[in-house]
Amino acid sequence: MFGNPSIIVCSPQACRRVLNDDEGFKPGWPTSTQQLMGRKSFVSISDQQHKWLRKLTAAPVNGFEALTVYMKYIEENAIIALQKWEEMPQIELLTELRSLTFNIIMHIFLSSEGESVREVLEKEYTALNYGVRAMAINVPGFAYHNALKARKRLVGVLGAIVSKRRAQRREDPSSPRRDMMDALLDAEDENGARLDDEGIVDILVMYLNAGHESSGHTTMWAALFLHQNPHMFNKAKAEQEDIIRNRPPDQKGLTLKEIRKMDYLNKVIDETLRVVSFSLMVFREAKKDVTVCGYTIPKGWKVLVWFRSVHYDPEAWPDPKRFDPSRWDNFIPKAGNFLPFGGGSRLCPGNDLAKLEVSIFLHHFLLNYEFEQSDPASPVMYLPHSRPKDNCLGKMRRMTAKTS
Template sequence: MYSQILMVVWDLRVFWGILCGWLTLKWLVLSMNCWFYERKLGGKRRELPPGDFGWPFIGNMLSFLRAFKTDNPESFMSNFVQRYGHTGLYKVHMFGNPSIVVTTAEACRKVLTDDECFKPGWPSATVNLIGRKSFVGLSHEEHRWLRKLTAAPINGPELLSIYLKYIEENVVKALEKWEGMGQIEFLTELRRLTFKVIMHIFLSSEGEDVGELLEREYTALNYGVRAMAINIPGFAYHKGLKARKKLVAILQSVVTKRREQRRTNAWTSKRDMLDALLDAKDEFSRRLTDEEIIDVLIMYLNAGHESSAHTTMWATFFLQKNPDILYKAKVIDETLRLITFSLVVFREAVKDVHVCGYTIPKGWKVLVWFRSVHFDPETYAEPKKFDPSRWDGFTPKAGSFLPFGAGSRLCPGNELAKIEIAVFLHHFLLNYELEQDDPNSPLMYIPHTRPKDNCRGRIRRVISNTQT
């Protein structure tokens, strides 16, 4: 009996020893990132916001990906709120860097508009795939010049007269075509439609020749942009690099051909964005290289069709589900808020910055978490509800509505996107309906929120008594 008691005691000691050893080892491992990144900060460590750096090397990426592969992606940030309170800023280790996540309107506005304190801080995967000479990699001065050059042709009053007719004609043709196709992936077809529009704006008639080749590669590119930079076969980033290589080759042939046509006066089509890029000179008369032009094209062609297509799909989906508010104003803004196409943008502190009572150290990345801002119940009652009427007589405070970012790096194509969406909704809602195969298809949140089946279904013509 005594020996049995000794054995039980021994087993308990072994168990508790193993448990304590495991907990100690886990604590040491989880402290490694903290020690590595904070040891040089000295007393400034006490000024950091609360949070944790997760596991060595991978940081918080596992918990981030796990949350965004469930039906509750907000659980990633709500976990920080539950553990540390509503501080608005949290330290994390994401996409390979020590970072500060900002989740309040005040903090987001500060980060996005203060160019003296913050510069772009996109992950290496994004920079390598979109291009180091695109907006994601340019300095403030280079960005300001190139943005001014490229934004004017796709924004402002002249856009209406130049592109509205083209957009409308192609929307009408597309809807007629889809009606006769039977089963389609609604999102996929919308992406093709919006891609055709942006190709026309940037590459004119040549866009129709290479549009299908380019559009296929952008899907792989997009998945890689939001992934870790792991260049191993089977990973999204590796596939993205292969897609970029093909995109560069196709666009290089277009640029080379256009240069030759211009040199021999064989180019007779109207002036498009590629012409503007080829003619551009800075204050020192330096012209853009082919690499710079191609990176700008890759960036614009990607951003110019993805956001419009996804937002149009969701606006159509919500309006069909809510016929009582079919013609209420502010439908587009409510869709942009609820879907939050870009869940986060990246900046980097160029010096120690004090924000909302905390210090963001120089060189650290800053993740502007749009989802927290757009789903803040103090600003938007019942934030997960699609309710365009919330915008009636309501103007959100600065920093609380950021579908296209803010500050000097506000998305230059935001007006074009809204026009595309509005034109499509006008023609679709008056004449067609979408019959989904699976209205309850599970959602995917990376790289962008969408039904897993890409909103598969059929487009049917309806008879409407509504007068326009």
């Protein structure tokens, strides 16, 4: 499997052990994935490099201060998007949400780039993403071939942006730092080494892809599950109305404090992450012979950590295929039983940002809109990520005149 002897780990205990044992395991993504993400991206670099770059990029994306700063931008764009969609005869909800979340991640990393650049990058990322988990068949017509071509174009566009930004900073060293691109250009490790253009481009390729796909898909499924369960929709809506009712009259927009009061909505989001399991698996490789739950994994073997099995374990999650936010009432899952963003030192660095985006969008959606799906029986596609085949085609309808 994947060109190497491989083993799939499915139990919570085994998954947790593999993800947390950096002495025994290293990233083991297939060569095809590494080629698409880049040899200097997070999926390929050593533990030491990863630790440095994670520290550099995680706080500006996931820290309290950063989330507070991004909230206003996320909220403004969510409101604008919903208003735009209600005027359209039909929308592919997933497509529109991916566009919204891509706009947000672009603002964080490349805020000074224009709309035309954003549209070009978004188009190429769609093709790239379809090839990440495809068979490595580099033949015209296959997803992997198209993804390689998309990566080449992405590298060209992002490389030009990096060169342009470097030139601007040479001409005006005192120019203000605007986004994560500037942080990457300034980055320097303990030995004084800086990132080269290839390293910056590979980090951008990875972050811009991961930074919009997970939140876009999760938001779609959460909205769809609520639409399919009216009593849950009404309960989540009542919670959001209560937040508005208790808001100071002079306050404009959401606050992190209010987000943290969304108890039921947070359960809806966690249950969505469990049922959908956006990232079905991650890959590791044994650095040495390692014994996991009584089984010895030989050095060099690939290890596929299968999140779906963890999230559908009936011992941890009774009736696991059923969407039920109430299962989270007074419940904290045991370590290893809930891994929506992975685990260990390579836990997704943007997990809090993703959940913030989902919460803000659903807040405004629940207060003012409903979504009518055109084909509730649309079959589900599972690669590269779970989604309705028609990308959730339907109509966005405004339900109330309330505003927040």
